[in-house]
Each structure stands twice: as structure tokens, then as C-alpha cells.
Amino acid sequence: KQEVTQIPAAxxxxxxxxxxxxxxxxxxxxxxxxxxxxxxxxxxxxxxxIQSSQREQTSGRLNASLDKSSGRSTLYIAASQPGDSATxxxxxxxxxxxKLIFGTGxxxxxQP
Amino acid sequence: xxxxxxxxxHLVRRRGQExxxxxxxxxxxxxxxxxxxxxxxxxxxxxxxxxxNIIDExxxxxxxxxxxxxxxxxxxxxxxxxxxxxxxAYFCASSPRPDGYTGELFFGEGSRLTVL
Numbered sequence: 001k002q003e004v005t006q007i008p009a010a011x012x013x014x015x016x017x018x019x020x021x022x023x024x025x026x027x028x029x030x031x032x033x034x035x036x037x038x039x040x041x042x043x044x045x046x047x048x049x050i051q052s053s054q055r056e057q058t059s060g061r062l063n064a065s066l067d068k069s070s071g072r073s074t075l076y077i078a079a080s081q082p083g084d085s086a087t088x089x090x091x092x093x094x095x096x097x098x099k100l101i102f103g104t105g106x107x108x109x110x111q112p
Numbered sequence: 113x114x115x116x117x118x119x120x121x122h123l124v125r126r127r128g129q130e131x132x133x134x135x136x137x138x139x140x141x142x143x144x145x146x147x148x149x150x151x152x153x154x155x156x157x158x159x160x161x162x163x164x165n166i167i168d169e170x171x172x173x174x175x176x177x178x179x180x181x182x183x184x185x186x187x188x189x190x191x192x193x194x195x196x197x198x199x200x201a202y203f204c205a206s207s208p209r210p211d212g213y214t215g216e217l218f219f220g221e222g223s224r225l226t227v228l
Contacts, residue, residue: 034217043203044155044219089155091217099145099168100205100217102155 002027002094004103012109013080021075021106023090028071030092034100035064035075037086044089048075080110114139116206116220117186124226131191131198133223137206144187145217146179149201158202161187191225199227 007022023033032051036044048057048064050073056065063076073090087107091100117136125131137144146158160168161181172179176194181187191198201224205217 032216036219041224043221044205046216046218049216098143099157099160099171101157102147104154 002092002101004090004092004101006088006090006103006106008106009104010107010109012111014111015080015082017080017110019077019080019108021077021088021090021108023073023075023092023103025071025073025092025094025101027092027094027101028068029094030066030068030071031094033064033066033073033090033092035062035073036089036091038089038105039086047088077108080108082110082112084108085110116204116218118202118204118220118223120223121221122224122226124228125194126228127195128193131194131225133189133191133202133204133225134186135189135204135206135220136186137204138208138218141206141208141218143207143209144181145205145207146187146189147203147205149203149222151200155203158189194225194227196227199225201225 003026005024034049035047038044050057050066061078066073087105089105090103093100119134142163144161147155149155157171159172159179164183176192178190201222203222205219207217
């Protein structure tokens with residue numbers, strides 16, 4: 001059974017810092033991986049999608065990388081802002097299924 | 113192009129009643145996924161459907177839960193004889209493609225079920 005772990009579970013930083021969020025899957029047969037953010041009481045907003053053939057994807061201040069061989073991904077947030085405060089979820093899509101398996105999430109708080 | 117639409121956004125039921133949650137996928141998407149998020153827990157896969165077919169229901173509880181995605185109309189997640197442990201946020205996601213190489217998933221805002 002595939003499991004996805006995210007480290008750290010929670011993070012509190014002052015505004016302006018650069019951050020790295022980590023995601024690790026027990027199944028390295030990854031077709032793609034999505035990073036989402038979830039605000040309290042809200043749905044999931046897709047941030048980045050990395051295909052298995054790609055090593056990284058960038059969108060604005062966000063950069064996500066994928067190491068298929070190890071089943072690991074990192075989300076880099078540059079120059080963090082209070083509006084970045086949310087729970088960040090990674091979700092790899094494994095080879096045997098068409099479903100995303102969600103990680104445990106990282107709760108980020110950016111202090112003004 | 114409207115996003116994934118879920119309704120109701122909030123639903124309150126008493127124990128033993130039925131709950132019906134609806135999901136309209138994004139235009140052009142024919143693949144629907146249902147996930148459940150229990151309080152203080154992560155999202156857990158429940159079921160994956162294509163039009164008129166259940167593809168993967170490995171995450172669905174064996175009893176009281178059912179899902180459908182008819183040829184016309186929204187996908188429905190039905191919970192019969194609800195119990196307090198069913199209280200959760202139920203999220204629907206859709207994608208345009210069946211294969212694993214692409215198929216970015218787009219999520220709705222969720223339906224929050226409270227069982228009294």
C-alpha cells in the first residue's frame with residue numbers, strides 16, 4: 001500500500017523567507033505528482049503538476065521538483081508572504097491506479 | 113469555464129437518514145473521483161468513475177455507501193443510514209483524461225456533512 005509522507009508537518013516562518021517542503025512516496029513508480037494548497041474550510045487548489053518525464057515545474061514564486069528514482073518531491077516557495085499561509089498537500093499518481101494518493105500535509109504559517 | 117461544482121456545500125443529517133452529494137465535473141471532463149477528509153485527517157480516496165462505469169471503488173466502505181455517474185447529470189455519492197462517523201468533508205475531482213501520464217485533477221469546494 002502506497003504511503004506519502006510530508007515533512008515538516010508544520011512550519012511557521014517570518015515573511016520573506018524562502019521555504020522548502022518535502023514529500024516522499026513509498027512507491028517510486030510515479031506517473032505524475034500534483035502539489036495543492038488547501039485553505040481552512042475550503043477545497044484544494046492545484047499549484048503545480050509535474051509529469052514523470054519532467055524534473056521540475058515553476059509557477060511564479062513556486063518551484064517543484066521530482067526525483068522519480070527515490071519517489072521524492074520538493075516544493076520551494078520563494079520570498080514567502082502571509083497569503084501563502086495554508087496547508088500544502090502533495091499527491092503522486094502511482095503506476096497501478098489512476099488515483100492520487102495524498103500526503104499528510106504541511107501546515108504553513110507565514111508571519112507578517 | 114466553470115470549475116468542479118459540488119452541492120450542497122453544507123448538509124446536516126440526523127443518524128439514520130440518507131445523504132446525497134452531487135458533483136458536476138468541469139466541462140469536457142468525463143472522469144470523476146470522490147475523496148473524503150475526516151476531521152484532522154488527510155484526504156482518502158473513495159471511488160473513481162467514468163460515465164456510467166465505476167472504475168475503482170477500492171476506497172469505498174462496503175456498506176451504506178454508493179456512487180454513480182450517469183450518462184446525463186452529475187455524479188452522486190449516496191450515504192444511507194448515516195452515522196456520526198460519516199461527518200466529514202467530501203471532495204469531488206474531475207479530469208479530462210483516463211491515463212496516468214497526464215490528467216491533472218481539479219477539485220471542487222467540497223460538501224461538508226454533519227451528522228447529529
